[in-house]
Amino acid sequence: MSRRNRPPVALLILALLGLALFAVPLVALLIRTPWGQLPALLRSDIVADALRLSAVASVSATLIAAVVGVPLAWLLARVEFPGRALVRGLVLLPLVLPPVVGGAVLLFALGRRGVVGQALEQATGLVLPFSTWGVIVAVTFVSMPFLVVTVEGALRNLDARFEGAAATLGASRWTVLRRVTFPMIWPSVAAGLVLTWARALGEFGATITFAGNIQGRTQTLPLAVFVALESNRDAAVALSLIMVAVSLTVLVVLRERWWKAL
Amino acid sequence: MLRSVLAGVFAAVVVGGCAPAGGSRILVSAAASLTDVFGAMEVAFEEAHPGSDVVLNLAGSSMLREQILEGAPVDVYASANRENMTQVAAADRVDGEPALFARNRLQIAVPSGNPAGITGLDDFARDELLLGLCAPDVPCGAFAEKALANAGVTPAVDTYEPNVRALLTKVETGDLDAAIVYATDVLSAGGKVDGIDLPESVRAETDYWIAVIADAPDRDGARRFVDFVLSDAGREILTSYGFETP
Numbered sequence: 001m002s003r004r005n006r007p008p009v010a011l012l013i014l015a016l017l018g019l020a021l022f023a024v025p026l027v028a029l030l031i032r033t034p035w036g037q038l039p040a041l042l043r044s045d046i047v048a049d050a051l052r053l054s055a056v057a058s059v060s061a062t063l064i065a066a067v068v069g070v071p072l073a074w075l076l077a078r079v080e081f082p083g084r085a086l087v088r089g090l091v092l093l094p095l096v097l098p099p100v101v102g103g104a105v106l107l108f109a110l111g112r113r114g115v116v117g118q119a120l121e122q123a124t125g126l127v128l129p130f131s132t133w134g135v136i137v138a139v140t141f142v143s144m145p146f147l148v149v150t151v152e153g154a155l156r157n158l159d160a161r162f163e164g165a166a167a168t169l170g171a172s173r174w175t176v177l178r179r180v181t182f183p184m185i186w187p188s189v190a191a192g193l194v195l196t197w198a199r200a201l202g203e204f205g206a207t208i209t210f211a212g213n214i215q216g217r218t219q220t221l222p223l224a225v226f227v228a229l230e231s232n233r234d235a236a237v238a239l240s241l242i243m244v245a246v247s248l249t250v251l252v253v254l255r256e257r258w259w260k261a262l
Numbered sequence: 263m264l265r266s267v268l269a270g271v272f273a274a275v276v277v278g279g280c281a282p283a284g285g286s287r288i289l290v291s292a293a294a295s296l297t298d299v300f301g302a303m304e305v306a307f308e309e310a311h312p313g314s315d316v317v318l319n320l321a322g323s324s325m326l327r328e329q330i331l332e333g334a335p336v337d338v339y340a341s342a343n344r345e346n347m348t349q350v351a352a353a354d355r356v357d358g359e360p361a362l363f364a365r366n367r368l369q370i371a372v373p374s375g376n377p378a379g380i381t382g383l384d385d386f387a388r389d390e391l392l393l394g395l396c397a398p399d400v401p402c403g404a405f406a407e408k409a410l411a412n413a414g415v416t417p418a419v420d421t422y423e424p425n426v427r428a429l430l431t432k433v434e435t436g437d438l439d440a441a442i443v444y445a446t447d448v449l450s451a452g453g454k455v456d457g458i459d460l461p462e463s464v465r466a467e468t469d470y471w472i473a474v475i476a477d478a479p480d481r482d483g484a485r486r487f488v489d490f491v492l493s494d495a496g497r498e499i500l501t502s503y504g505f506e507t508p
Contacts, residue, residue, distance in 0.1 A: 113436040129437045130392055130420040212421025230324040231399040
């Protein structure tokens, strides 16, 4: 390698320092893992229930985000309306807000005596707190902004001439959206969906505050880790290991397969 | 490893400030159920000892225990049961002997007006109600389970909250129909929560223990604070918040 092509040493050291922040805890987790007891720990009800709930909640949140988040991103990127900056801020708020605060706010709004929650219970009998629906709401609230931000950015950066050309050739607005716009922003949509799913999988604060903590109904993997940390540390480590393994696999595999936008 | 993370976060978050010039800064890790009474204790102690600054670290007793066992630089530990204190003492993390300083009893907390018409522990078996307990590893949860077992009730629990204050909040907001908390918590919620006494027969009482932590960064200050809690002035404050003193 010629001297010219060699990366600057100072930059390399800083990059490795940054990497160490992520790598060292992971190595520590592997060292701390009770490998011998792992199969037994992973077969316990608590782990199975938490794994199932986390899968249900994170996938549901991602689907909901896809259905309402992409149109929301389109609205923010393409439609001029008064107060758009404020609406955008509102959508991004869950990224900044401590999740516990998010959970409390959801409780005020959707709890049994909340403004919307009370009406919801009277109309449908559905009570969100302490139910799996509540987990899905909390997790969606915290994770959806990732999709909206990513897709809105992609829509803004899209060269409008392609859409213009399609329209000139007689394509309807819906056809343009489906055949031109969407295929061009798909990599960003995919990246946004993966980020949303990943954030949803790790959600803790809003879930425990809004939906409570009960095995099989609202106790997702992060909640199970939190509870186990104070009682059964080996179980906590095993659960953490599952979370790391699942997340890392999905993120690495998906990155290789079909999203390169990030 | 996970404990190290806890201790690290703890050190960064709680111990961030700096001591008052020439004075002492005493870090007190106290059970969540002591939130209000130790707030008052802090004010009274600082008045009696000018230059001292008490910093409260409030969480579930078991979380505090984990932090201390991992070596968090705590001066005083006040636990809501004997078990957590025993574990800390067994790990040689206590300086001297832990002291019993207060007693508390459990009560059923319901939103004011008792909309679900709760009458006693038997109601905790009703599946149609929304019922909460503290997590079994937190003292209030362990005692509640013991009380329910003594009463022969298998509870239909909807949430196990990480500490008693989180549980109380969900009763205050009306999201839970009932929960088992300490009598002092019901008192602290003012009119927002009503308390229902448990029968004598279920023996739902808990002891509060306090100790100076080994290698306390401010050992003298820690000793002064513990002595203050055990003094007549300290007992008076505890009593005014609904605790019984030994």
